[in-house]
Amino acid sequence: MDISVFISDLLFEHDCVIVPGFGGFICNYRATEIHPVLHIVNPPSKSVSFNRNLRTNDGLLVNYIAKTGDIPFQKAQELINNWVESSKSLLKRNETLNLKGIGRVFSDIEGNIQFTPDESVNYLKTSFALKPLTAKPVLRGKEVDFTEKFAHETKKHRIPQTGVWKIAAAIILLVGIGALIQMMRIGVEVKPLGLNEASVFSFLTHFSCGNEDTMQPIVITTAKPVSDETVKTVAASVEPSNAQNPVAKKPVAGNVQTEFHGYYIITGAFAESKNAETAKRDLLKNFPESAIYCEKSHGLTRVGYSVGSDTKTAEQKLRAAQADNADYWLVKK
Secondary structure, three states, X not given: OOOHHHHHHHHOOOOEEEEOOOEEEEEEEEOOEEOOOOOEEEOOEEEEEEEOOOOOOOOXXXXXXXXXXXXXXXHHXXXXXXXXXXXXXXXXXXXXXXXXXXXXXXXXXXXXXXXXXXXXXXXXXXHOOOXXXXXXXXXXXXXXXXXXXXXXXXXXXXXXXXXXXXXXXXXXXXXXXXXXXXHHHOOOOEOOOOEOXXXXXXXXXXXXXXXXXXXXXXXXOOOOOOOHHHXXXXXXXXXXXXXXXXXXXXXXXXXXXXXXXXXXXXXXXXXXXXXXXXXXXXXXXXXXXXXXXXXXXXXXXXXXXXXXXXXXXHHHHHHHHHOOOOOOEEEEO
8 A cells, every 4th residue: 555645645734754664754844936047936835855764653644544544553554564665675676666746765876765855746735726937037128239320320310510509599589588578577677678578579579560550459468567656555555554645636537637646447558559548448438437547657558547545445446347357456646
């Protein structure tokens, strides 16, 4: 009877199984391994080795065979002894003893017993059913060899040096003009050149169209130009309540004032006088009971209408007006 099946079953539960009179099979823990050449990743396992000096009967194998085969203890002991005698005779004839799932036992030239484990079975229960994996290499893109042929073809399509400088100069010019316009949009006047946003836009429009009569009117309503009156408005908003304010003169209804006192809602700032006149006519028509504000500052003519001298009332009317156009702002004179 071949008892290798019983030995294999016990190796899953125990680290050492002794065959009385023959030797002991020992299991040692082996961590995960990666084959350096084949790139195979082996899961954790138990490596089986054989020690012929472990011959003392510990009763483990005998009891397991008796219990599994439902036979008496003495009968199990006889089965083991018969197997041991048969295996030793086989080894003396220099034949190999094959233990299924465990390994091969054979005698070398000097008559010493050698053992080669079977790697197909993993006796570590926590790694049950885990199979070796093959680590596939990462495929990377091919590197293009920049040979003299490619270098020669590249030279044919190289941009002339003069063309590069022209492109760079054009980019710098456009960036400079954009920065200049942005500064003027927030009310900054370039004093050495005497320029403002309206004059720059007028120049660009005239340069692109070539005829001043065909130019479209330019209305500057997207930003509030910085002026002395605006600064005064901010200062007035933080003055104490007991500060002395100038006595506002009652505006003449339906007329354009030349002297301004109180609060005015500015509806636009215009570079062309005809556009300012159009805006004044619209305000006279829409606000016949209010005095019209018209004053030129920093090259732009600001047009608006009076909302009285009371701060809270002026702010309320400004919010109502901004519901129609958010670009309106308030000026105090």
